[in-house]
Amino acid sequence: MESQDLKKAGLKATLPRVRVLQLLENSEQRHMSAEDVYKFLLDSGEDVGLATVYRVLTQFEAAGLVSRHHFEGGLSVFELNEGRHHDHVVCVKCGKIEEFTDDIIEERQRNIAKLKGFDMTDHCLYIYGICHGCQKPR
Amino acid sequence: MESQDLKKAGLKATLPRVRVLQLLENSEQRHMSAEDVYKFLLDSGEDVGLATVYRVLTQFEAAGLVSRHHFEGGLSVFELNEGRHHDHVVCVKCGKIEEFTDDIIEERQRNIAKLKGFDMTDHCLYIYGICHGCQKPR
DNA sequence: ATAATAATGAGAAGCTTTTGCATCACTAAC
DNA sequence: GTTAGTGATGCAAAAGCTTCTCATTATTAT
Numbered sequence A, B: 001m002e003s004q005d006l007k008k009a010g011l012k013a014t015l016p017r018v019r020v021l022q023l024l025e026n027s028e029q030r031h032m033s034a035e036d037v038y039k040f041l042l043d044s045g046e047d048v049g050l051a052t053v054y055r056v057l058t059q060f061e062a063a064g065l066v067s068r069h070h071f072e073g074g075l076s077v078f079e080l081n082e083g084r085h086h087d088h089v090v091c092v093k094c095g096k097i098e099e100f101t102d103d104i105i106e107e108r109q110r111n112i113a114k115l116k117g118f119d120m121t122d123h124c125l126y127i128y129g130i131c132h133g134c135q136k137p138r
Numbered sequence C: 001a002t003a004a005t006a007a008t009g010a011g012a013a014g015c016t017t018t019t020g021c022a023t024c025a026c027t028a029a030c
Numbered sequence D: 001g002t003t004a005g006t007g008a009t010g011c012a013a014a015a016g017c018t019t020c021t022c023a024t025t026a027t028t029a030t
Helices: A002-008 A015-026 A034-043 A050-063 A103-115 B002-008 B015-026 B034-043 B050-062 B103-115
Strands: A066-070 A076-080 A087-091 A097-100 A119-130 B066-070 B076-080 B087-091 B097-100 B119-130
Touching (some): A002 A015, A015 A034, A015 A050, A034 A050, A034 A076, A050 A066, A103 A119, A103 B119, B002 B015, B015 B034, B015 B050, B015 B076, B034 B050, B034 B076, B103 B119
Parallel strands (some): A087 A119, B087 B119
Antiparallel strands (some): A066 A076, A087 A097, A119 B119, B087 B097
């Protein structure tokens, strides 16, 4: 139940927050921009403001409930944090996003951070390319 | 000589282009935002417009002369492409940027892209953390 | 030099994201 | 069950950052 997750994160379970969380949990699209979230909620008949969507997503990010990604082209999207860290493969034509994890890469990243004297807080790896579907000729 | 590089890239060697390229080549700061470039040029007495800086940087990116990065927090910076690809470690406190390459990570990225059926066009890895200097207590 | 073409600077416009503020909702004490 | 106090919301305005428009200027080829 979403209210519990919110409470645990130190956030009051208000309607907009619950709705945004539900949407992120149930949407087909795992990766959504703030605008996407806003439109989905409006279409579902919710009376929510875009500013609130931004506020809520920012709070969720601060609470660790969601992650925010800035993809090539300046597109920024949010996704629910469930379980472990993962990285992304993004199609530059159709925007399709696939996820993956690679323990060896993870391991080497930790080493590099240590080697450079950094206390790592976050890391992300984006592979851009043209997906199978988009490679086909017109 | 910068004019040659520009010609090779299929761009006319106009004054603003040469100046931007020179700046990227000679600046202390390898990573600069469009605003940074603009201000540096103004301070050097150049009469350049911000719009031109954006145009030129975008052209350079298209021509492969520079790379553009979108760091956490939405900051986007440009850097000169010299030689091979590299990745970045970024201090989330002071903004310090260090570069690195790791052949094993590169190799694994290629494999992942292939495995996912993607024709890889680009890839980037960002490690965020707190650098040695910023870890010290106030 | 001169004509044709492309690039520039300045400001306007477009997006995305944040802020200010009056209103509304919730919590907790009476 | 009311009522005060706190925090959250929606709307509109504002703040970035980036792109576009267009008259002017520079560049290239003749």
